Amino acid sequence: MKKKKSGFNTKLVHLGELEDSMGSVTVPIFQTSTFSFKNAQHGADCFSGKDDGYIYTRLGNPTINALEETIAELENGFGGIATSSGMGAVNSIYLALLGQGAHLVSTASVYGPSRNVIEKHYSRFGVEATFVDTSDPDKVKQSIKSNTRMILVETPSNPTMQITDIRKIAEIAHKYGIPLVVDNTFSSPYLQNPLDLGADVVFHSITKFINGHADVVGGVIVAKEENLYKQIRDIMVNFGCNMDPHQAYLVHRGVKTLSIRIEKAQENAAKIAQWLEKHPLVKWVKYPGLRSHPQHELAKKQMRGFGTMISFELKGGHNTGKAFMDNVELAILAVSLGGIETLIQHPASMTHSGINKEEKLKAGITDGLVRLSVGIENVEDLIDDLSQALDKIT
Numbered sequence: 271m272k273k274k275k276s277g278f279n280t281k282l283v284h285l286g287e288l289e290d291s292m293g294s295v296t297v298p299i300f301q302t303s304t305f306s307f308k309n310a311q312h313g314a315d316c317f318s319g320k321d322d323g324y325i326y327t328r329l330g331n332p333t334i335n336a337l338e339e340t341i342a343e344l345e346n347g348f349g350g351i352a353t354s355s356g357m358g359a360v361n362s363i364y365l366a367l368l369g370q371g372a373h374l375v376s377t378a379s380v381y382g383p384s385r386n387v388i389e390k391h392y393s394r395f396g397v398e399a400t401f402v403d404t405s406d407p408d409k410v411k412q413s414i415k416s417n418t419r420m421i422l423v424e425t426p427s428n429p430t431m432q433i434t435d436i437r438k439i440a441e442i443a444h445k446y447g448i449p450l451v452v453d454n455t456f457s458s459p460y461l462q463n464p465l466d467l468g469a470d471v472v473f474h475s476i477t478k479f480i481n482g483h484a485d486v487v488g489g490v491i492v493a494k495e496e497n498l499y500k501q502i503r504d505i506m507v508n509f510g511c512n513m514d515p516h517q518a519y520l521v522h523r524g525v526k527t528l529s530i531r532i533e534k535a536q537e538n539a540a541k542i543a544q545w546l547e548k549h550p551l552v553k554w555v556k557y558p559g560l561r562s563h564p565q566h567e568l569a570k571k572q573m574r575g576f577g578t579m580i581s582f583e584l585k586g587g588h589n590t591g592k593a594f595m596d597n598v599e600l601a602i603l604a605v606s607l608g609g610i611e612t613l614i615q616h617p618a619s620m621t622h623s624g625i626n627k628e629e630k631l632k633a634g635i636t637d638g639l640v641r642l643s644v645g646i647e648n649v650e651d652l653i654d655d656l657s658q659a660l661d662k663i664t
């Protein structure tokens with residue numbers, strides 16, 4: 271906390287440092303499931319909260335807490351809660367905010383499973399949801415009911431790249447006393463801070479930009495206020511959605527280079543998006559940095575950069591897109607995103623395959639949509655690869 275007032279890059283490098291007796295420069299991995307008490311009274315005091323000593327890793331662990339403090343600080347929130355996965359974060363929030371018979375308003379084009387769990391599982395407990403285009407604030411307002419307990423916004427959305435005005439939705443949510451939750455996975459705290467724009471809770475699939483090296487699955491939640499923080503933390507702990515110390519160590523190492531990774535990858539993404547837009551085989555491209563993006567001006571206002579994710583559709587739709595994905599040689603055909611390597615995937619049959627076709631189309635996830643997560647390779651090599659893959663089709 272002593273480096274609170276420093277710049278973003280300094281924070282990335284130094285936040286979470288522990289002052290341990292050995293003088294470790296990096297955060298040590300406390301690979302232990304449990305912690306010894308000095309005596310019985312100390313144990314009792316740890317449990318009653320009189321002493322803030324560590325008890326058991328599901329409840330807290332120095333390596334995990336170092337990461338939680340780091341992300342909480344980067345998101346300007348009260349506290350961080352690390353989870354086993356991004357879905358662990360999603361479900362900890364759902365369980366904390368949605369009770370029996372509650373209603374959720376959510377971006378239609380959210381990550382598939384964030385939507386599927388509501389429709390398949392929470393519905394068994396009477397939870398209902400309205401999935402709307404949250405880039406239109408009127409649609410959000412019209413969807414609110416007397417039992418709405420949470421508004422979930424994913425911006426930019428996965429995979430349609432729609433941008434939602436966080437400030438406007440926060441105003442609407444708060445008018446009705448509803449908490450606004452933002453999935454900030456596609457931006458990372460480097461490009462966007464939803465809590466500063468009025469959101470109450472922000473979360474990430476840490477698997478993506480924050481870790482950045484395609485070697486960890488994890489999640490993190492940051493709440494703006496203590497009450498919400500405690501409510502969500504209680505769920506994470508008691509439903510066993512905790513992160514592991516080794517996982518936390520790797521993420522804490524990965525986050526140190528967040529800004530330089532994103533700067534390089536988004537420079538590549540901007541060039542690739544412009545190149546794709548001019549290619550005769552490409553029907554449309556969605557990248558917030560393009561003037562043709564419907565919310566380009568909003569993205570400029572709300573984000574500090576346009577990110578590294580591009581969605582596009584080829585003329586010829588699904589079959590052409592499939593052939594194209596089979597033709598790429600450098601980009602890796604795989605789901606996930608936000609790492610140093612360029613990944614390509616087909617949302618309709620992969621990440622969003624659990625949503626029925628009609629709903630997918632309503633959310634803008636067409637059969638021909640191809641999603642590209644641009645990495646930090648040399649951009650000429652990436653364009654050469656995409657170019658040869660398209661040439662083979664023609």
Ligand code: LCS
Nearest residue numbers: 355356357381455475477488605606621
């Ligand atoms: N939120 C967003 C926006 C995501 O993209 C993902 C995963 C999650 C939450 C869930 O996080 P996880 O549990 O996987 O850490 N998105 C994926 C994707 O687009 N491809 O593969 C995973």
